[in-house]
Amino acid sequence: MIAENAALAFAWSYNDNDQEFSLKGSLRPQKSDELSLCMSELEGSVAKVSGKFYVNVRRLVRMNNVAFHALACKILDLVRERADLSIHVTTSSVVGWATRKFAVLEAVSDKITVSEYDSEFYPGQTFLEEGGFIPILRTQTKLTWHHERTLLADHGLKPDMEVADICCGIGDFAVLLQKEYRPARLVALDHSRSSLDYARKVAGEFGVRGIDYVFGDASEMLLESDQFDFVTCRHSLQVFDRPELILRELFRICKPGGRVYVTNEKNSHCLGEPRAETIQKTYNEVARLWAHFNMDIELGPKSRRYLIEAGFDDIRMESFMVTNRDGNPQDFADIIQSWENVYAGQMAVQRGDSEEEIRALRKGFQDHIFAALHPKGYAGWPVWVASGRKPA
Amino acid sequence: MPAPAEGVSAKSDMPQLLQMDLDIGDFCSDWSHCDLMSGYVARMVSHNRLDSVLFANLYSSALNELLETVFRVHGQTGTLQFSVQRQDNLDRVELVFPADDAIYGVYKDAVAKASHDNAETLYLEALFAETEPGPGLGLLELGVDYGARLSTDRHDDGRMCLIAELSLEGEKE
Structure with a gap:
């Protein structure tokens, strides 16, 4: 259901399967009876269930005290009236007021719990943040920038545009x-506070001004709709288990006529000579390993389909190969070594692989490094670039 | 001396970011003005914060409670003067509006409660009251949840001043 006026543009829905009542939008009524329909539907939803009932306010961006009074009192009444019922409220860490505001409910009833939704949507974030990945991310960006520097213009990026870099990570691409x-405005958003801290520090040290690094959830951004000429989202759709949710948001914040630019990989197409066979075997296994953690490192060539299904037109797509010939071969080798450390050293261990399986997985990475550093060798890492236009 | 909107506030030493003067009747002609004004001002003053989006969302929430309170409790005619100042990470919102002694008393009482040692208990009592929340609930929340320092001042011209000092950045960073 949807209610719409300037201060009261909100919607609610009930998911019977998850016993979850969701509220989203802006909730600033003048009087609580403006919420009576929503409150009675909440009551009706609760009447159908027993056990734990979920109230999801992750996408509730604004809420005044009139609305909070109505909702808080309703939730409290519901748990007091029903011995068999408990209610869990899910807030979002990217809406600054929400968790503090709802936390008072825990203080008045032990049948109400409140938690901040955070990392469950990002299965790979822990690996990437805790794997000592920062130096390697910088090297990856250095090598991909070698190609993207000019590709970006082919995909429509020009000076003085309003640009957003979503899932900006450590922010080095935004600096480049x-x-x-020289965009007129550059917003760089990520869901990792530690990465953003690093990004701000580096930008400060390098004297780069004008990048607005912001904390946010790419699947539910606080950024307003239709405001960017060019939106980038690199190597990130492949990390999410539901990339269509991210694309929906990228589409939303892009201006009509603007473009969304995504890059993704297909790791099973990494290659090298000599020792091509073991290299191939390892990267095929890497694809299965990522899939085990609900991530799709094979997403690259699927980008066109995803963009079309998200509503974009004028799709442009191509691929480039980062190779050991792009500069210092040791840079390429360092990237592969870091992949081995995280994929074989952490992810495969967590999946429960045997020592023998892990040894076999490591072999292909070491052979890839061997190929990269071999005087006559060739080693490659393919990346797919795709962009689509939001219809005007 | 520069005009207040260009220099420092007339009532504090803090640099002024923005000032708006509007007729209280016009402001109170439509409830959505609170939402529109808080959203607009929050965006205007957030661009150079550490995290502009988080800051704007918090600022808008806090300012909206102040504006909604004034919308509900104010004198009949006159000017609403609204100004915001900032010094480092301290933001100051100043609302000057028509108020007779009774109205001034309502604010003085609400601010005293929000500044009291047991403000949190008073906030919970007000929040879970059976009846519609009173005009002081928003100010109580500002004091308890946002750590706002609230104060009031009586003006000779039949108006009063409501001041909120907020330090919104740094808590979640």
């Missing part, structure tokens, strides 16, 4: 964008 393309 700022220097090369």
Whole structure:
């Protein structure tokens, strides 16, 4: 259901399967009876269930005290009236007021719990943040920038545009964008506070000004709709188990006529000579390993389909190969070594692989490094680039 | 001396970011003005914060409670003067609006409660009251949840001043 006026543009829905009542939008009524329909549907939903009932306010961006009074009192009444019922409220860490506001409910009833939804949507974030990945991310960006620097222009990026870099990670790509393309505005968003802290520190040290690093959930951003000419989201759709949710948001914040630019990989297409066979075997296994953690490292060539299904037109797509010939071969080798450390050293262990399986997995990475550093060798890591236009 | 909107506030030493003067009747002609004004001002003053989006969301929430309170409790005619100042991470919102002694008393009482040692208990009592929340609930929440320092001042011209000092950045960073 949807209610719509300037201060009261909100919607609610009930998911019977999850026993979850969700509220989203802006909830600033003048009087509580403006919420009576929503409250009676909440009551009706609760009447159908027993056990734990979920109230999801993750996408509730604004809420005044009139609305909070109505909702809080209703939730309290519901658990007091029903001995068999408990209620869990899920807030979002990217809406600053929400968790503090709802936390008072825990203080008045032990049948109400409140928690901040955070990392469950990002299965790979722990590996990437805790794997000592920062230096390697910088090297990866250095090598991919070698190609993307000019590709970005082919996909429509020009100076003075309003640009957003979503899932910006440690923010180094945003710095390169700022220097090369001089956008009128550059917002770089990520869901990792530690990465953003690092990004701000580096930008400060390098004297790069004008990048607005913001904390946010790419699947539910606080950024307003239709405001960016060019939106980038690199190597990230492949990390999410539901990339269509991210694309929906990228589409939303892009101006009509603007473009969304995504890059993704297909790791099973990594290659090298000599020792091609073991290299191939390892990267096929890497694809299965990522799938085990609900991530799709094979997403690259699927980007076109995803963009079309998200509503974009004028799709442009191509691929490039980062190789050991792009600069110092040791840089390429360092990237592969870091992949081995995280994929074989952490993810495979967590999946429960045997020592023998892990040894076999490591072999292909070491052979890839061997190929990269071999005087006559060739080693490659393919990346797919796709962009689509939001219809005007 | 520069005009207040260009220099420092007339009532504090803090640099002024923005000032708006509007007729209280016009402001109170439509409830959505609170939402629109808080959203607009929050966006205007957030661009250079550490995290502009988080800051704007928090600022808008806090300011909206102040504006909604004034919308509900104010004198009949006159000017609503609204200004915001900032010094480092301290933001100051100043609302000057028509108020007779009774109205001034309502604010003085609400601010005293929000500043009291047991403000949190008073907030919970007000929040879970059976009846519609009173005009002081928003101010109580500002004091308890946002750590706002609230104060009031009586003006000779039949108006009063409501001041909120907020430090919104740094808590979640």
